Amino acid sequence: MADASTSSHGDLILTRITKTFGDFTAVDDLSLTIPEGSFFALLGPSGCGKTTTLRMIAGLEEPTVGSIFIGNTDITTKKPYQRPVNTVFQNYALFPHLSIFENVAFGLRRRGIKDVKEQVEKVLKLVELPHFADRKPTQLSGGQQQRIALARAIVNRPALLLLDEPLGALDLKLRRQMQIELKWIQTEVGLTFVHVTHDQEEAMTMADTIAVMNEGRIEQMGSPAELYESPATAFVANFLGQSNLIRGVVSSSDGDSQVVTVHGQKISLLKERNKSESSSVVVGIRPEKIRIDLPDVETKGNALTGGIVSDVSFVGVSTQYVVEMPWKQDLMVFEQNDGGTPTLRPGDPVSLSWNVPFTFGLDGSQDVNAGAETDEID
Amino acid sequence: MNQAPIPTLPFGRKVSRWFGRNLIRIYAVFGFTYLFVPVIYTFAFSFNDAGKSNLTWRGFTFNNWKNPCGAPDVCSALGNSIKIGLLATFTATILGTLIAFALGRHRFRGRSATNLLIFLPMATPEVVLGASLLAMFLAFRINPGFWPTVIAHVMFCISFVVVTVKARIASLDPRLEQAAMDLYANERETFRRVTLPLVMPGIAGAALLAFSLSFDDFIITNFNSGTLVTFPKFVYVSAARGIPAQANVIGSSMFFLALFIVIAGQLVNRKKVR
């Protein structure tokens, strides 16, 4: 009989995990600790290694190097059925030949639990599908299947619940609804959730902590706000939301701020928000933080002048401007459509301004295009 | 007020349009008719009041159906075919399924050699399969008969079972087995509760295929059965002097039985999905 004592609880600790497939390194020397009871997201583009990491936690892959602990228990070499870990698969993987009841009861039965009926009914009520017990998976819609897959995993009260892009196949509205429900269930039940996704909005909505992964490594880990407002690398700055990244050189220092020269213009940057250790720095500012005005308007804080509007897109909530700067770089500006700024037109000369603290600085060797959307349309 | 008439195609154009779209359907009707001609003929002549030679129509009778074993040797031939078929199907299905699982779910060395060995019997003419086996039996002083026939049938059915079951295994989402293991089922339980039930339709199909191949086989059987008469052999031998109408009865019954099984299987499948 499988020994999957859910008594082994604790933080999930991955230490120096590496996974190679032949010459290809999917996960590269990755270490991370996921606190018990938190909602943790592994975020990154396709092929970054997040799913491989998840599968190693589940036991469906074995790490080439490294160890995995839950609390004090070493589960690195344990088979999936020996770990107190359950997975919600991307395509739900409901057993087509079993009824919904038997699907949800599957884990309980394997562990020899007695009062199966009661537990299954309780968890079906939790996912709001109480009368579906006798149906078959093929009779359910995508959203319903997803909730049954969740129920099937949760009913076992695992130390860790892994979700592999569970909302990928749902349409937008349903996805939004499920994001809220998943978050609610997690706080209700108190399990540790590890959620793998490539959708940065989803991660920011649901997770307490996000680890952004790229090419097998963690770029940055922290709360959604931390990652968004203080990205450590260009990849994170571009992958979460959008960023304007401009190369510059630190020209002088004054107390707790520095002055950076970008293409002849001067920008102030708080020292504590500058992650660069040399004088070469990439200055970043998010498009929604920028005010766009005609050149004669008085500006406060940082300002960049000499830009010309090259594109205007009305997106309902906001108007998105593409501004071509004198050094031939396009900067993005998002203005909320709250009547504050008159709409500008392509060809209008403009100046951009923003509050100094919003500026962040990255190491000068960063590739300013890392993590930006290329051909991948999500 | 004055509306222009809605333009319609001239009749000739309409006809040719209809033909163009339905030409292939018309062909299909002819095609299916062609397929069923000998079947209908066999069925019709099973009602012939034939006596010894079922060549010309003498009169309608139910006697053949009431007394299907009336003609000498028909039923013993049928019995032999069924016995051989069941034995061969049972053995070949088991052996073939084991191989299919090895190929579909495991890593091992010699995969291409195995694939070749499975493929070759299907690519070898039945004459060669039958003759070579007979020659070997004779070399070991084993006379052709019941058991050599069973052995030969198992031999040529294995490949078909492997191909059928392997295809079914390949269509099985491996994530279902991973989900089972994730839910505390070890390898054996996963196989018993998830893999096997889902592969079973493929195994059943393979068994049906093996049985029909065995039952209908003539050439290999002819070489290896000696004096034992199977149903196809009986038909072949009596073709010269006239096949008794009872053989038509049996042939038609096989047809209806098989048709029933296939359609029933499809309905059961549809109910499961619903």
Place this chain on the structure above:
Amino acid sequence: MATRASTFSGKKGRLPYLLLAPGLLWLFTFFVLPIINLAGTSTQTPVIGGDTGQYVQTFRFANYIDAFNASREQFARSFIYATLATLLALAISYPLAYAIAFRSGKYKNLLLVLVIAPFFTSFLLRTVAWKQILGESGFVVPTLRALHIIGPNTTLTASALAVVTGMTYNFLPFMTLPLYASLERIDPRTLEASNDLYANAFTTFRKVTFPLSMPGVVAGTLLTFIPAAGDYVNAAILGNPNTTMLGNVIDSRFFRIVDYPTAAALSFMLMAAILILVTLYIRKSGTDELV
């Protein structure tokens, strides 16, 4: 594969071999060994002064040449008939498979069953039925004679035409089903795209549908040609002494004129010829996954 292996292999590395052993052993004993034995027989010669059926191994490769010379006609005939039957089967089956794949709507499954259904009746009963239908007492010949399509003395049975027709008929499902399977896989939107890009129906077929159905064509022609080349039942029932195929010769050399070495040599040459043709054919059409 790496994923599955990592959850299924390990200590049980022996398991696949245990699974393979019984079946492969059976095939080895009752397929490989007999073929090897046949190879041995093909070079034997009769014992001088011995009973019929007694041979001694003399490695007489000339057996092959003798056998070929004696049966050149049947050799040619087998391959010609098989090719004709295959081409006819392709011509008849393709539109049928096309109709089922694209024009059958909700009857698709029923039609598939109907394609296989006739073949639930015994193969021999069907062939004998054709013999009787096309024979003097059937309805076809008198009708054709009445319509003056054939002369009063022409018969349809006991002819090469009957043999090829019989072969074509009997191998139809082997051609139709693979064709259907590969036509079925074609996304109809590909055909719509072709029409959108100015191709008429015929061009669409020629440039899109047919090339995409090639795997089915290859599989179907192989599944038809290989057994057809070795068939002799159709020739025996529907033919005459001038339409004997290689299979008939091998059969008679085993049972009537007891001459095992010749029979063995002929069998090998048949196998070799088929294998060569099949390999060339597959190379040319480029499919590699056979099993």
